[in-house]
Amino acid sequence: MAVEVMTVEVAEATASGFAAIGAGLAVGLTGMGTGLAQFSIGGAAVGATAENKDMFGLALLFTVIPETIVIFGLVVALLLLF
Amino acid sequence: MFKVQTMSRLLIAASKDQLDTIVRELYRHNLFHIEDFVESDEEGYEGFKIGMPLPGAGSVSSDLIRIRSIENSFDVSAGEVETTVRSGTAELTRKIESELPVIEKEAMALIEEKSSLENTVREYGMKIAELEPFTGYTGYLEDLKGFDFFVVLAGYIPAHFGFTVPNESFYTTVNKRHFLIAVVPLENAEEAERSLLDAGFQAVAIPDETGTARARIDWYTQEITRLNNEIEGVKGRILAQKKTHAAFLVACDELLTAEVERKEAPLRFATTEETFVAEGWVPIEKKDALISDITSATGGKVYITELEYDPVEDVVPVEYHNPDFSKPTELLIDIYSRPQYSEFDPTLLVAIVFPIFFGFILGDVGYGLILLALSFYLRKMLKEEAGRKLLDVLRNASVSSIIFGLLFSEFLGYALPWDPIGLNRHLNIGGHSTGHGPDVTQMLVLTAWIGILHITLGRSLHIYNAMRKHHPGKHRTKVVFGQVGWILTMWGILFALWSLFAIPVMPDLTGFAGIVAGLNIFGILGAVMVVVGVIGVAQENVLDLLELPTIISHVLSYARLAAVGLSSVAIAMVTNYIAIELIIDPQLESLSVVGIVIILMGIVVFLIGHTLNTALGVLGGGLHSIRLHYVEFFTKFYQGGGKKYKPFGKNRKFTED
Numbered sequence: 001m002a003v004e005v006m007t008v009e010v011a012e013a014t015a016s017g018f019a020a021i022g023a024g025l026a027v028g029l030t031g032m033g034t035g036l037a038q039f040s041i042g043g044a045a046v047g048a049t050a051e052n053k054d055m056f057g058l059a060l061l062f063t064v065i066p067e068t069i070v071i072f073g074l075v076v077a078l079l080l081l082f
Numbered sequence: 083m084f085k086v087q088t089m090s091r092l093l094i095a096a097s098k099d100q101l102d103t104i105v106r107e108l109y110r111h112n113l114f115h116i117e118d119f120v121e122s123d124e125e126g127y128e129g130f131k132i133g134m135p136l137p138g139a140g141s142v143s144s145d146l147i148r149i150r151s152i153e154n155s156f157d158v159s160a161g162e163v164e165t166t167v168r169s170g171t172a173e174l175t176r177k178i179e180s181e182l183p184v185i186e187k188e189a190m191a192l193i194e195e196k197s198s199l200e201n202t203v204r205e206y207g208m209k210i211a212e213l214e215p216f217t218g219y220t221g222y223l224e225d226l227k228g229f230d231f232f233v234v235l236a237g238y239i240p241a242h243f244g245f246t247v248p249n250e251s252f253y254t255t256v257n258k259r260h261f262l263i264a265v266v267p268l269e270n271a272e273e274a275e276r277s278l279l280d281a282g283f284q285a286v287a288i289p290d291e292t293g294t295a296r297a298r299i300d301w302y303t304q305e306i307t308r309l310n311n312e313i314e315g316v317k318g319r320i321l322a323q324k325k326t327h328a329a330f331l332v333a334c335d336e337l338l339t340a341e342v343e344r345k346e347a348p349l350r351f352a353t354t355e356e357t358f359v360a361e362g363w364v365p366i367e368k369k370d371a372l373i374s375d376i377t378s379a380t381g382g383k384v385y386i387t388e389l390e391y392d393p394v395e396d397v398v399p400v401e402y403h404n405p406d407f408s409k410p411t412e413l414l415i416d417i418y419s420r421p422q423y424s425e426f427d428p429t430l431l432v433a434i435v436f437p438i439f440f441g442f443i444l445g446d447v448g449y450g451l452i453l454l455a456l457s458f459y460l461r462k463m464l465k466e467e468a469g470r471k472l473l474d475v476l477r478n479a480s481v482s483s484i485i486f487g488l489l490f491s492e493f494l495g496y497a498l499p500w501d502p503i504g505l506n507r508h509l510n511i512g513g514h515s516t517g518h519g520p521d522v523t524q525m526l527v528l529t530a531w532i533g534i535l536h537i538t539l540g541r542s543l544h545i546y547n548a549m550r551k552h553h554p555g556k557h558r559t560k561v562v563f564g565q566v567g568w569i570l571t572m573w574g575i576l577f578a579l580w581s582l583f584a585i586p587v588m589p590d591l592t593g594f595a596g597i598v599a600g601l602n603i604f605g606i607l608g609a610v611m612v613v614v615g616v617i618g619v620a621q622e623n624v625l626d627l628l629e630l631p632t633i634i635s636h637v638l639s640y641a642r643l644a645a646v647g648l649s650s651v652a653i654a655m656v657t658n659y660i661a662i663e664l665i666i667d668p669q670l671e672s673l674s675v676v677g678i679v680i681i682l683m684g685i686v687v688f689l690i691g692h693t694l695n696t697a698l699g700v701l702g703g704g705l706h707s708i709r710l711h712y713v714e715f716f717t718k719f720y721q722g723g724g725k726k727y728k729p730f731g732k733n734r735k736f737t738e739d
Contacts, residue, residue: 057418057712057722064713068635074645075638078522 023077030073037066086427087401087727089115089363091391094376096384097357102136104360105347107379109340111372112731115363115399119352133348133358142345145178146338152186153331155193156324160332160735161465168738169333178334185327192323196316203309206302213302215261215286216295218254224292226263233271235278236263237285247274261286333736340732347730361389363399363727394551398423401727408433410474418712419722424551426543428720432711435536436475437482439707443647444699445486445507446654448494452696453480479704494692495654507648511655520651525644527587533640533714534572540718541565547719560622567618572633574611581605636714643710646702650695657691 045059092114096104108114121132153159169177215236216223226234239262242253247270252263262283266274275283291298352359364372373386391398400420402412404427411433421427444450457477464470490507491498497508505528506521544565552558580591581604594602601609619626665684669677716722 054419054723057716060418060709060712061717064709068639071635071639071641075526075641078526078641078645081522 019080023080026073026077026080027070030070034066034070037069038063041066083403083405083430084427085403086421086423086425086724087403088366089398089401089423089727090366090369091117091389091396091398092362092364092369092373092386093389094360094362094384094386095357096380098353100380100383101133101348101358102344103379104376104384105136105344107376108347108360108372109344109731111368111375112729112733113364113368113372114360114730115727116347116350116730117361117363118350119359119361127352129354130352130359131354133351133353135348136345139342139345142338142341145182146335146342148182148186149331149334149338152189152327153335155189156320156327156331158324158328158331160335163328163332163736165735166329168734168736169330169337171337171737171739174333174337174737177330178338181330182334185323185330188323192316192320196313196320199309199313199316203306203313206306206309209289209291210299210302210306212287212289213291213295213299215254215256216263216289217299218256218261219252219263220294220296222293223289223295223298226288227290229265229268231268232265233268233274234263234265234288235271235275235283235285236288237261237278237283239278239284240282243278243281243283245274246277249274329736336732336734336736340734340737343730343732362730365401393424397725399727400724402427402429404429404433410471410478411436413468413471414475414708414711418716418720420724420726422721422724425721425724426547426550426719428543428716431539433478436707436711437479439643439710440479440703441482441484441486442643443706444483444650444703445490445647446492446494446650446699447484447487447498448492448692449654449696449699450480450482450484450487453483453700476700476704479707483703492651492654495651495658507651509648509652509655511652511659520648522644522648524587525648526641527585529640529643530637531587532643533637534576536640536710536715537572537636537718538569540715541569544719547721563618564622564626567615567620567622568633569615570611570618571615571630572637574608574613574615575633577604577608577611579608581608639714640710642706646706650699650702653695653698654692657688657695661685661688661691 042063045055045063048055049059094104119130119132121127121130215238226236238256238259241260243251243262245251245264245266247266249270250265254261254263264274289295289298348358350360352361369388376384376386400423402409402415404412408430411429414432414436415421415427415429441450453476457473457480461470461473461477464473487493488498489503490505491500491502492507502508505525507525509520542565545562548558548561548565552561576588577591578601579585580589581594581602582592584590584592591602591604594604596602597606616627616630619630661684665687666681669680669684
């Protein structure tokens with residue numbers, strides 16, 4: 001069986017590949033998390049705003065609370081890539 | 083600027099015979115926000131009753147209802163009528179007397195004609211539906227009726243039916259169902275019907291027509307076509323009437339609406355047998371003109387005084403007071419909530435910062451120019467006030483986009499002939515990297531800076547609001563120290579970070595010698611700031627400690643400025659790469675007929691890609707910029723919920739005195 005020799009270049013390429021995968025996972029999974037959380041909040045917020053327009057500010061506030069998750073994911077991804 | 087319009091609270095008292103004059107004067111000025119009178123036993127208001135409408139209110143409102151119904155039948159709305167000539171009030175009143183009945187009669191006649199024609203069409207349609215099953219029967223329909231000794235049965239049946247009684251039957255297929263016409267002797271009719279019902283027979287009435295079903299259907303179809311033409315004719319006449327009378331109708335509407343509002347104004351006043359009292363708000367600089375005009379109109383038979391009020395406790399109607407530049411942005415503030423009277427009005431700040439954020443996200447000369455052109459073009463088309471304000475906001479934002487595009491050296495994803503100034507957002511797509519690739523780290527840190535400063539400004543504004551709203555005392559001190567605590571905690575964390583790590587675009591404080599536990603002097607300073615800050619936050623409200631992580635998450639939230647912008651650059655560059663380099667360029671090398679078709683396809687791809695990216699750019703750039711204001715900035719200081727200033731009166735568009 002041939003033994004694969006891991007050169008420095010191969011190791012670096014592998015590392016950056018894994019970093020890219022990690023970045024993708026970070027954005028993708030956090031995006032899904034945010035989406036799941038915003039799904040029900042958003043529905044309720046639109047309903048509340050339809051009933052009473054003054055609710056808009058508060059409703060928007062509630063809706064965007066989960067966005068923090070994806071922002072964290074994004075920051076992690078960008079730090080991994082650059 | 084930064085403060086809403088200062089109001090004066092006026093009290094107008096006069097005898098009732100001046101009521102009409104004063105109401106007229108108030109309406110004309112369109113300045114007086116009436117404070118509705120509520121009957122109560124409050125001291126000083128005993129014996130006051132809500133006023134009665136002025137005489138003639140009933141007949142004016144019924145005139146108005148007539149006008150509105152004509153407008154409805156002609157489908158006229160004030161928004162679509164161009165103001166060319168304003169009608170004089172006196173002439174209009176005379177015309178309402180003389181011309182309105184005629185117009186109303188015409189309108190009613192036309193509408194009636196139209197609806198009766200439409201009814202006939204509907205009726206004929208039903209007749210056709212009734213006749214349809216009999217199209218397979220080629221005999222005359224009148225032959226199926228009028229027997230003395232026989233009964234004719236017609237209807238749908240699931241399958242061919244074996245009669246047990248003497249009969250003559252005829253089957254056809256209508257809409258894939260069996261249709262039966264059967265003649266049975268009168269004495270067997272009952273039995274036949276019963277057995278037919280058992281077999282699932284659905285009886286159909288025989289149409290009261292003469293001639294064959296096919297011929298009748300043709301006749302009715304022809305009639306419907308003819309009637310439809312007639313309806314079109316009536317519609318044309320209605321449209322012609324609309325064109326002739328629209329201007330008159332909207333002018334009448336405006337005049338009478340004003341009249342009704344004036345006549346009903348006393349319902350909002352406090353009255354006694356002989357006098358009335360009106361309370362309301364007027365912008366302070368317009369106050370003197372209003373008072374002197376009312377005084378001269380009534381010949382001095384009026385008592386007007388300015389009342390004291392507490393700007394914090396009393397609910398004062400709020401009108402913006404902004405320079406022209408930031409007026410369109412009022413729309414964005416109103417969407418969130420109108421400021422309270424005693425509160426800091428952030429409109430001007432938003433008007434400056436919003437376009438900067440937008441430009442930072444969508445910094446591209448090409449997209450900026452497209453949006454600028456779009457905003458000017460749509461502004462000409464749109465008549466609505468709110469829409470125009472929104473387009474003005476877009477105009478300011480796209481100018482900022484162009485400026486940032488020049489800095490970033492971007493034109494529809496291409497580089498301009500110079501290197502980016504400050505930040506480089508050019509990505510390495512399709513193997514052409516210009517320069518050293520995007521400055522992502524610098525951008526992220528810069529956005530963090532923007533966040534830190536924006537949030538610190540927000541917290542400072544909270545302190546400013548507290549100083550203005552609360553009287554000196556324990557409560558105010560608590561609020562102020564709470565906000566100082568938030569600021570200290572944030573900057574304390576920053577100092578600690580700076581002393582530990584060297585971060586680009588931020589001060590490097592790592593070079594100083596460690597004193598305690600590896601922390602240098604700035605690290606210790608940061609730690610002390612955090613501790614003091616947390617104490618400050620906790621003394622205002624212990625539960626606020628749960629909110630401490632938002633210090634980090636809100637600052638990081640500004641990273642979207644970099645991220646959304648980079649994604650827009652990426653889409654633009656990918657579109658260019660696919661359209662130009664992958665589709666068009668290879669064909670240009672050796673032109674052929676097929677090649678030209680492919681080149682055209684490439685152009686389509688290019689256009690679709692950039693159109694989509696422009697739309698995404700407006701949505702992304704606009705929504706994220708405004709969201710940073712609403713969520714990250716406003717939550718730090720802004721309360722909102724102010725009452726809108728709605729002056730009594732109307733800006734007249736179609737009429738004049």
